Each structure stands twice: as structure tokens, then as C-alpha cells.
Amino acid sequence: MHEVDFSVYSDEIVALIGGNGAGKSTLLEHLNATLIPDDGELVVDGTSITEDNKPHARKEVGFVFQDADTQLVAPTVLDDVMFGLQNYGVPGDEARERAREALATVDASHLEDRIPHYLSGGEKRLAGLAGVLVLEPSVVVLDEPLAGLDPDRSQLVAERIEQIHEDGISVVLSTHDLEFAAEVADRVCVMAEGNIIGGGTPREVFYDDALLADANLHPPSAVRVARDAELGATAQPVTESDLVSLLTEAGNSSTTPTPSADGHRHD
Numbered sequence: 001m002h003e004v005d006f007s008v009y010s011d012e013i014v015a016l017i018g019g020n021g022a023g024k025s026t027l028l029e030h031l032n033a034t035l036i037p038d039d040g041e042l043v044v045d046g047t048s049i050t051e052d053n054k055p056h057a058r059k060e061v062g063f064v065f066q067d068a069d070t071q072l073v074a075p076t077v078l079d080d081v082m083f084g085l086q087n088y089g090v091p092g093d094e095a096r097e098r099a100r101e102a103l104a105t106v107d108a109s110h111l112e113d114r115i116p117h118y119l120s121g122g123e124k125r126l127a128g129l130a131g132v133l134v135l136e137p138s139v140v141v142l143d144e145p146l147a148g149l150d151p152d153r154s155q156l157v158a159e160r161i162e163q164i165h166e167d168g169i170s171v172v173l174s175t176h177d178l179e180f181a182a183e184v185a186d187r188v189c190v191m192a193e194g195n196i197i198g199g200g201t202p203r204e205v206f207y208d209d210a211l212l213a214d215a216n217l218h219p220p221s222a223v224r225v226a227r228d229a230e231l232g233a234t235a236q237p238v239t240e241s242d243l244v245s246l247l248t249e250a251g252n253s254s255t256t257p258t259p260s261a262d263g264h265r266h267d
């Protein structure tokens with residue numbers, strides 16, 4: 001990382017985008033003190049984090065790893081989700097109940113007796129997310145949350161991310177899926193060569209050709225289609241649903257109303 005200045009505010013979803021090796025995971029791993037900066041400062045909720053007070057960052061910032069095997073250690077999924085709570089001294093019965101609630105939040109109650117190691121990639125991601133949510137962090141960090149997931153599981157994880165945001169938790173994630181970033185993020189940060197080289201709302205970032213070119217990225221498909229179809233400079237859709245609304249509006253306004261026998265248009 002080189003002179004990165006990065007903040008996460010409450011009530012936002014931030015997406016880090018950038019090519020392979022741009023530094024997304026490295027930046028994310030600083031947020032919960034998995035890595036401590038050699039130079040510079042990491043501040044979590046007003047507290048400067050050093051080697052001596054990492055637990056403060058770990059408690060406030062939950063990290064869902066891309067490789068869930070790093071995270072899942074106990075014999076069953078339920079034990080795994082309880083594990084962090086028990087480390088904080090929460091008694092067994094209460095820990096079990098809270099773990100079950102966390103699994104229900106991510107629609108994974110059916111996995112509670114399964115052996116984590118044998119779960120599918122998407123199931124592991126949900127179990128990992130439950131293990132983080134149960135600790136009630138104020139920020140959840142997800143490294144490539146959709147990597148390796150089928151479309152249904154991707155949608156499920158994306159919905160869960162929006163849900164935890166609605167529950168008042170800030171979310172920071174990295175992704176190569178720019179459609180997903182456009183869909184969920186309030187703010188997008190573009191990384192290249194260990195730096196944040198630009199950022200803004202999805203609309204600002206995905207219509208900034210020079211910025212995307214510097215990061216070797218291509219705009220999401222809604223942006224490309226809008227341009228190719230010359231939908232107008234001001235519309236600037238970034239998601240598929242923006243694009244559909246725009247096309248529907250364009251279709252409606254170009255339809256010539258057929259006068260009826262009484263000479264009036266009837267809708």
C-alpha cells in the first residue's frame with residue numbers, strides 16, 4: 001500500500017474494485033487489524049489500533065474471508081458460529097441461541113449440524129457471515145463475497161449484504177463483479193498498484209473512462225449498453241434495473257397513442 005487514505009462511514013456500503021494484485025485484499029485486511037500498517041495509522045471507532053489493542057478492531061470489524069476454510073474451525077457449523085461468542089465468555093446456552101439466530105439471519109439454519117469442511121463454497125460463505133454477524137460488529141468486511149457462487153447463491157449473499165446494511169451495519173467489500181458493485185454500493189473506490197486512484201458514487205466512477213482505464217477495468221454492461229444505444233448523455237444508468245426503467249420509459253414515450261373512435265386517447 002502506498003499512502004492510502006481510506007475511511008468508512010456508518011450507514012454505507014463501500015465497494016473496492018481493481019485488477020488482480022491492485023491491493024484490495026491487503027487494504028481490507030488492515031481494517032480488522034489482520035495486518036497492521038508499518039507506517040501510518042489505523043483508527044477504528046476513534047481508537048488508534050496497534051499490535052497491543054488489535055482485539056478492539058476485531059470486535060468492531062468482522063471479516064468474512066474469501067477462503068472460508070480460513071475461518072471455519074469447529075466440528076459443526078453451529079459450534080463454529082458459537083465459537084467467537086464463547087471466546088468472549090458468553091455462556092453456552094446463550095451462545096447457542098444467538099448462533100441459531102445469526103444462522104437464521106443468513107438463511108442457513110439448515111446447515112447447523114453440518115461439518116464446515118464439507119460445505120459447498122456458498123454454504124461456507126453464509127456460515128462465515130453468520131460467524132461474523134453473531135458478534136454484532138459495527139462494520140462487516142467481505143473479501144470477494146460472490147467469488148465462486150452460482151447465480152442463486154450470489155443473489156442470496158447479495159440480499160443478505162443489503163439486509164445487514166439495512167440493520168445499521170457498515171459494509172466494505174471487494175469485488176471483480178462491477179454489476180454487483182453498481183447494484184449494492186453507495187460508494188466505489190478504485191484501486192491500482194497499492195493505491196486508491198479514485199472513487200465516488202457508482203455513477204461517477206462507472207462513467208469515468210479515464211479512471212477505469214487507469215485501473216484496467218471495463219464499465220458494467222448497463223453503462224456499455226446505454227452508450228452503444230445512445231440513450232442520452234444525462235440518463236447514465238449503472239445497473240440493469242436502471243437500464244430497464246430507462247428503456248421502458250423510452251419505449252412508452254415513443255409509442256404514438258392511437259386515437260379511439262371518440263377522438264380521445266384511452267390508457
Ligand SMILES: Nc1ncnc2c1ncn2[C@@H]1O[C@H](COP(=O)(O)OP(=O)(O)OP(=O)(O)O)[C@@H](O)[C@H]1O
Pocket residue numbers: 018019020021022023024025026027
Ligand atoms: N504478505 C505479503 N507480502 C508481500 N506481498 C504481498 C503480501 N500480500 C500480498 N502481497 C502482494 O500485494 C499485492 C496486492 O495483493 P492483494 O491480494 O491485496 O491484491 P488484490 O487486489 O486483492 O488482488 P486479487 O483481485 O487478485 O485478489 C500483490 O502483488 C501481492 O502479491
